[in-house]
Amino acid sequence: MVYIVDDGEDYQYLLQQVFSRYLSRYSVRFFTDGEQLHQHLLTGKELPQLILLDLDMPILDGFQTLRLLKQHTHWKRIPTVIMSNSLSSENIQACYDAFANSFLVKASDFEQLKQQIEAICQYWLELNQTFIANR
Numbered sequence: 001m002v003y004i005v006d007d008g009e010d011y012q013y014l015l016q017q018v019f020s021r022y023l024s025r026y027s028v029r030f031f032t033d034g035e036q037l038h039q040h041l042l043t044g045k046e047l048p049q050l051i052l053l054d055l056d057m058p059i060l061d062g063f064q065t066l067r068l069l070k071q072h073t074h075w076k077r078i079p080t081v082i083m084s085n086s087l088s089s090e091n092i093q094a095c096y097d098a099f100a101n102s103f104l105v106k107a108s109d110f111e112q113l114k115q116q117i118e119a120i121c122q123y124w125l126e127l128n129q130t131f132i133a134n135r
Helices: 009-022 034-043 062-071 089-097 110-127
Strands: 002-005 028-031 050-054 080-084 102-105
Touching (some): 002 009, 002 034, 009 028, 009 110, 028 034, 034 062, 050 062, 050 110, 062 080, 089 102, 102 110
Parallel strands (some): 002 028, 050 080, 080 102
């Protein structure tokens, strides 16, 4: 299961198209902000295998959400990939300081997005060996 946390409706739509057309073997769930994700994780029965997290969101932004995830016993090992339009070295450093697993710039067109998401999923869901503690 892949959780995508991003408030951009257009970006969510493009990601839905990528997953439904090319990556249908993966289940995906969307959240529009970090607070929605947090509430779901508190009440949900299953943990995602991967979280794609935008930095600029309302309510609970990407930095706050990342820190919350990495401080929780059961959530800190979930691979969390930051996706942002910002190439600010301060943002990149802050994300890695908060234990992001990866920081990527959002692709600028559909074909690049498709290739980027395919590569992310292949690495984090197929090649990488992870440990997710049971609740």
